[in-house]
Amino acid sequence: MWNGTHYATGQIIDMPSSLAVKKGDMIVTSGFSRNFPEGIKVGKIKSFNKDKGTGFYDIDIKFAVDYNKLEYVYVIKNYFKIEQDGLMSTIDTTGTERQEIGQ
16 A cells, blocks of 8 residues: 555555564465456565554555656556456355355
8 A cells, every 4th residue: 555655655455464564575466366467566564553443454565666767657457357256256265165054
């Protein structure tokens, strides 16, 4: 998440505390999201703290890219998003296709 205060830093909120994190770790996209492919460097952990109320980490990161120096970007529209969402809704969390009653 980028809160707009500085172009070089951002936050990751509600990171599960079951994951081991330390200062300097590189945050990389997992590919579990249909929005971002696997393996894109997001940034390095500057600091983190565990929210005592939720048990999740709030993490401050330094972005891997200097967004202040970007000159050109590509905006890509996913024309298959509606179809992908529909297909994903037929799969349960174990990766098994769901069968509707009566089918």
